[in-house]
Amino acid sequence: MNGERDQLPVVGGLFTWPSDEPKLIGSRCPICGSVQFPRSNVCNNPDCDHSKGTEEILLSTEGTLYSYTIHAYDLRTPFDYHKAPYAIGAVELPEGIIVVGRLTTTDAKKLRIGMKVKFKVDKLYTDGEKTYLTYFFEPVDDEK
Amino acid sequence: MSEIAIVSASITDWTDAGVAIPSPLDKLASVAIEALRKAKIRPRDLDAIITNTTALPFDAPSYITISAQHFAHRLAEKIGSHGVRCMNVCAACASGAIAFATADAMIKSGLVKTVLVGGVDNSPRGFYYQGPSFLDPDLAVSYPHKVVGITNPSYWAMWARRRAYEMGKPVEDIKELMALVKEIQSAYGALNPHARYKKLFTAKEVLASPVVCDPLHLYMISAVSSGAGAAVIMDIEKARKITDKPVKIAASTVGSTVYGEPSPRLVYFATAGGKNAKQPFIEWRKPIEAAYRQAGVTADDIDILEAHDTSCFHTINWIDQVKGWEREETDKLIRNKQIRHDGEFPVNLSGGTASFGEAVMCQALVMIHELVLQLREEAGERQAKKKLKMGMCTAYGAYGSYGVIILEKGW
Numbered sequence: 001m002n003g004e005r006d007q008l009p010v011v012g013g014l015f016t017w018p019s020d021e022p023k024l025i026g027s028r029c030p031i032c033g034s035v036q037f038p039r040s041n042v043c044n045n046p047d048c049d050h051s052k053g054t055e056e057i058l059l060s061t062e063g064t065l066y067s068y069t070i071h072a073y074d075l076r077t078p079f080d081y082h083k084a085p086y087a088i089g090a091v092e093l094p095e096g097i098i099v100v101g102r103l104t105t106t107d108a109k110k111l112r113i114g115m116k117v118k119f120k121v122d123k124l125y126t127d128g129e130k131t132y133l134t135y136f137f138e139p140v141d142d143e144k
Numbered sequence: 145m146s147e148i149a150i151v152s153a154s155i156t157d158w159t160d161a162g163v164a165i166p167s168p169l170d171k172l173a174s175v176a177i178e179a180l181r182k183a184k185i186r187p188r189d190l191d192a193i194i195t196n197t198t199a200l201p202f203d204a205p206s207y208i209t210i211s212a213q214h215f216a217h218r219l220a221e222k223i224g225s226h227g228v229r230c231m232n233v234c235a236a237c238a239s240g241a242i243a244f245a246t247a248d249a250m251i252k253s254g255l256v257k258t259v260l261v262g263g264v265d266n267s268p269r270g271f272y273y274q275g276p277s278f279l280d281p282d283l284a285v286s287y288p289h290k291v292v293g294i295t296n297p298s299y300w301a302m303w304a305r306r307r308a309y310e311m312g313k314p315v316e317d318i319k320e321l322m323a324l325v326k327e328i329q330s331a332y333g334a335l336n337p338h339a340r341y342k343k344l345f346t347a348k349e350v351l352a353s354p355v356v357c358d359p360l361h362l363y364m365i366s367a368v369s370s371g372a373g374a375a376v377i378m379d380i381e382k383a384r385k386i387t388d389k390p391v392k393i394a395a396s397t398v399g400s401t402v403y404g405e406p407s408p409r410l411v412y413f414a415t416a417g418g419k420n421a422k423q424p425f426i427e428w429r430k431p432i433e434a435a436y437r438q439a440g441v442t443a444d445d446i447d448i449l450e451a452h453d454t455s456c457f458h459t460i461n462w463i464d465q466v467k468g469w470e471r472e473e474t475d476k477l478i479r480n481k482q483i484r485h486d487g488e489f490p491v492n493l494s495g496g497t498a499s500f501g502e503a504v505m506c507q508a509l510v511m512i513h514e515l516v517l518q519l520r521e522e523a524g525e526r527q528a529k530k531k532l533k534m535g536m537c538t539a540y541g542a543y544g545s546y547g548v549i550i551l552e553k554g555w
Contacts, residue, residue, distance in 0.1 A: 014413075023527045037414040038283040044416050046403050066408075067309070068358040069301035076270060076294055080295030088357075090302050090408045098415040100299075100408055102292055108358070114310045124291075134291050 010124050010132040014038055016058065017133065024099065024122040024135065030055055035095040060101075061119040063137065066076035066098050068113070070106050081125035081132075091117055091137050096134040106139040116140040148251050149383040149390035150333065153181035153516045155373035155509055156247035157200050158340040158500040161267045163370065168198070171263035171372040172215060173222050179260065179374035180223075184386050191256035192229040193220050194247045196239035196263040196505040219262060229256065235398075237454060239263070240373070240508030241539035241547025245396035246417065247377055258378040263506025268280045270460045271295040272542075274411050285543070288313035292413075296542070297365050297455065301357040304457040306424070308359075308405075311471055318508050318553070319359040321478055322348035326363055328484055329459070329492050333499020335525045338510070340369050369501030373509025375516075380554055383509045389520045394534065394555035395438035399431030399546030410542040427544060428465045429554050432536075435548040441534065448518055448528055450511035450537040453496045462538050463491060486529040493518060493526045511537035520553040 011017065013023045025040035030052050034045040045091055068089040076084040087103035089111075103111065104120070117137035124134040154175050173193070180187065181216045185554075194216040211218070215435040216230035233243040249261040273289045280286070288294045308318040325349045335338040345363060353362040383390035401409065403417045407424040436442055443466060463483075465473045477483060483491040494500070494514035497507060507547035516533040532553070539547040 011283075011291050013283055014291065016442060021437075034417055036416065040284070044403060058485065065300035067306040069298050069305065069360075070355075071298055071357045072355045073357075075273075075295070079273065079293065082289075083497050086293055088292060088294050088298050088302070096417065098406065098408055099189070100288065100292055100294055100413060113306065143450075 006129065007131045007133055010134050015135050017121065021061075022120065022135070023061055025074070026057050026059045026095070027054035028057045030085060033061070035097055037097060037099050060094045062140070063093040063099075063117055063119070065089040065111065065113055065115045065117050066092045068103060068111055070108065072086070087135050089117065101137045102134060104136045110139050145258060146252065146254075146325035147380040148248055148377055148393045149380040150393065150516055151376045151378060151383045151386050151390060152179045152376040153373070153509070153513045154178040154182065155338050155513045156371050157338050158369045158371040158503060158510070159363065160340070160367040161370050161501065162269050164266070167219055167371075168212070168264045168266045168370075168372070169455070169517070170220060171370075172219055172262055176223060176260060176374040178261050179376050182377040185258065185376065186523030188226050190258055190260050192231070192247065192250060192259045194233060194243045194259060194261050195219060195226075195230045196243050196265070196321045197232045198265045198505045215262070215264060222509045225411060233546035234505075235545045235547070236453060236547040237502065237504055237507060238539040238541035238547045239505040240398045241537065242398050242545065244375070244397050244508060244512060245403040248393050248396040251377065251379065251482060254458040257377070257382065260308045260374060260376055262372070262374040263507040263509045264372035265503035267502060267504045268414055269368055271297075272537060288411055288413055289312070289514075289543060295357070296410055297360050298357045299408055300455040300457050301360045303461065304359055304406060307471065308460070314361050318460070319351065319361075320347065321475060322360070322459060323455040324478055325459045326350045326498055327455070328478075328481060329496045329498045332493050332526050333486070333495030336495045336499065339495040339499040340367075340501050344501060358417055360455060360457070366454045366497040367501035367515050369503045371500070371506065371510070373501035373506055373513060374513055375509065383554070387553060388555060390554040391516050391519055392552040393549065394441070394552040395435040395548070395550040397431040397434040397438060397472060398428060398547045399434070399548070401544030402427035402430060406517065409544050425461060425465055428461065428540065428546065431505070431548045432465055432538065435536070435550050438551075439550045441550070445534050447495070447530060447532045448515070448535040449491045450514050450535065451491055451496070452507060452511065452539045453492060453498055454464045454540070456498065459491060459496065466536060466538065485526055488530070490528045490530070493523065493528060501502075508549075511539070512549065512551070519551060519553050
């Protein structure tokens, strides 16, 4: 899926789109190197001198599963397109931050803390006219 | 620096959330008057009124919620005032504790002598959602529900699973521990006339309740409630003329986000600067350590704990952080039921939020009220068996808000 006109991010500015290889959009401080997601206009390190503004960067697409849960209840309106069961993970990226996101599987047998996961963008819901996209982390089968 | 004490503390009964009668302000006014009457003072004797703001009605536009952000001013007008300093404190679930800490700091500064700390909330039901205001579309906190479907219990569930992992245990282990916490605390809710839930739960029933977000089951998560509380605090010498049991405020601290905290924090998309972080929950631990320093004590001096338990995981994690010991020790303490009133370290003898439900922004008043009763040996059947000298209450809220209070017998 790469940018058909009827597909759009559920919230703009979080990941690159349209794109063949979408990535999370973060920021990095050129002075101290602190990385943030979502991107921020200022550095968040209390020891930084803040002498320069941050730069936009694209974050790594592979990370490690820090923890996860499987949500067993639907959310209510206006977020009722989040239909249970769905899985949420906290993923540690090589940049040193942990990002929360949807996981592609609710099969607990396929999930374990410490496993590698890979970033992808996929359908969250369709309202009949448009398809809304969000980001997911997909378990990487590295035990073959 | 002068010593400060609580002269009186009162709470209403905690009731079902989302019911508008009696109005929150009426509730707050009646409990404030009760606290003033117990303290034998009149509104004119107050130098300041500090209350929480509230999320009520939460999903409404700001032109409706703005009155709920000014309870201190409205309370002053309602009970009769004379130009007192009014402050409204907003810090999510930690609002009540931070209102209290603010009052303590104001008296310590010498600016004021006598303060009424009040709080009320009539919390909205169901999962809490952050939505973007069109004037405040902050990407970091306004969209996690919309984009990820994450709820507050999802964060707590991930913390619980991670704790089991770090201890090298299966997730069922922490699940059982959380169910046991609920079983123990429900016994005290049943004995507390102010608690909303009087039902006794067994751990087995808790584990049989529906899963909300694995490993959290429904009865491991606090409901939301409506309630109000108030406390009158003043210089301890003045307090001694009013009561023979002034409860000294040994410490009150306020915590917030810590750069490098590795645990995903409500209600953010990402952690900040976790690269060098090793130990999770440093931002929970920091205001506790600050409180120990302020009071000149250590964890061993704390005889009893009231811990803000929006889930049963919170109770476990608060014990971890308050004690600062190996997590195995916390598990042992709970499994041996040493957190009961007859145990070595009683926790949440009020029944906790597990039994009250959470009147979100003012829940700390329940904990403060309970510690006052316990230290004065007025808690009836819930009274701790051991000799008490010092108690702590801990509050946790979204956005990284924390409050810690140490109370001590002042007689």
